[in-house]
Amino acid sequence: MNTETLIKKIETQINNFETNVDVTEYGIVQSIGDGIARVSGLSHCKASEMIEFDNGTMGVALNLEEDTVGIIVLGDYLSIKEGDKAKRTGNILAIPVGDAIVGRVVDPLAHPIDGKGDIAKDVDQLIERVAPGVMTREPVSVPMQTGIKVIDALVPIGRGQRELIIGDRQTGKTALAIDTIINQKGQHMKCVYVAIGQKKSKVMRAVRRLETAGAMEYTTIVLAGASDPSSLQYIAPYSGVAIAEYFLDKGEDVLVVYDDLSKHAAAYREISLLLRRPPGREAYPGDVFYLHSRLLERACRLNADNGGGSITALPVIETQGGDISAYIPTNVISITDGQIFLEAGLFNKGIRPAINVGFSVSRVGGSAQAKAMKKTAGPMKLALAQYRELESFAQFDSDLDAQTKATLDHGAKSVELLKQKQYSPVSMPKQVAAIYALNNKMLDGIQKEKVQAWEQEFYSFLDASKSSLLTDIEKGWTEDIEQNLTSAITEFNDVFTG
């Protein structure tokens, strides 16, 4: 197109431009405080509609009452005064999302907060969206490898699953989530990490860790820090899932971590009490279950006709004194497809990740587990269950019969083998190889204290001389593979013990 044609086109557009008066309904701020504004006069306001105040701050209409509208202010509410105007925008709360959001740290309104400049948007994604219907979904069948042995073997997670990470403070919940994100490198998975009510220093440490591991290339961080208003903390997980849905709509697989939903529930309780909604159990409002169920229902695996993408959700819940029967933990346990229970006692004993295998469960992940892992993990589950049963007798070591002693020794080695350092995910074939060796009593000649050293050297041995075997394990599980693996372990054990 030459310049003249271009000018003509623009001229035509300008000539066709019709000047109109924009009409907007507005209301008057009756009261403002603690991030909540009550506005009168917005008689046609819709639920969840964005409202713009005189100072440019946005709010969301949450309570539509007879005389006033209760609005949560998303930002600076201190400069809003009684008598100010509040305009309707006609739009439901949405955030700008695009491919450029990957690798960025944003606030819940998707504004960049990492100092790396603006983010180009492709679409405005609604924060509240109805979860995909039954007919668009598919059962969970593809594994999501976390790289954490105890999870991949005993509580496997599938793409599209909702697996709760639950435990007391300082038991390694965030570390587990970050490790999972790190292990998604090269797995064609986008990740969204939503930090709710957390210290910004802690989040920045996680960001640095992800950057060092090269995981920010496929990760977006949504941060509503402890100092941010509860309104932003309330919308943060919905923003996170809205970002995930942008990629889901493109047929991609996404992992979303909500860290954590206890603080999210507390933020919602604060908002609800300020909006004078009736308090219920533990002062939470009546719809606190729906708050989390509508969020986690958006995790899904879509069928091929709908793009075939998935959203896997890893919500985190912090318990008090290991009490998983409190209100919010029981709610989220019942919503999710399983839970990974972290125990302070195990953490203090040096068993890390401090996952209590007895209390942890994955309801749908088993069907997504790789064949090789499924075959090898079964006997380990049994061995650990027997070990837990006999563990209390371990103190009477000298009075025990040989079989009980052997069961205890095998169980102790299983626990030892499942220990794993932070930020060191292990690939599935290596996990299978190590667990196979344990199941087949090939670690019997190795002392419990040396199991971890054996494991590390075994992995190096596999990498160096049995890489084709690892590839075979990844593909499936046959008798030939089993035989090759047995001979590889024997070959390595000869070197290790010799």
Next chain:
Amino acid sequence: MINSRTLAETAVILSQKSDAPKHIQAFIEYMNKNNLNGILPQVLDHIKRLSSKTSEEETLHIYSKYDLAKKDIDRIRTATGAHDAHVEQHIDNSVIGGFNATYKGYMYDGSLETQVIRLKTMLTR
């Protein structure tokens, strides 16, 4: 318990009925009977506030850089539907051209700035 605001709103509604004196008399009797005379000052305050709010909403406020001619004001009256409303003009230097108006809870933005933004959006879309 019934509060002063509800009583004020009730009084205003009763005053707008066709046989208003009769209704107001009944309202006063109700106040006496229920020993509510003590909150009459608060009821009065609420009535004043409601009345000023109503008159504020019934006024067409026009914001522009300069005083507008009667012809322009009449056009704005037509655009806003405020044919018989009382008009208050305000000089607002932030309005570069055109006008802004408020009437009955609605904002009417006919400013040059908004038109230019709309034109920009149209051209860059």
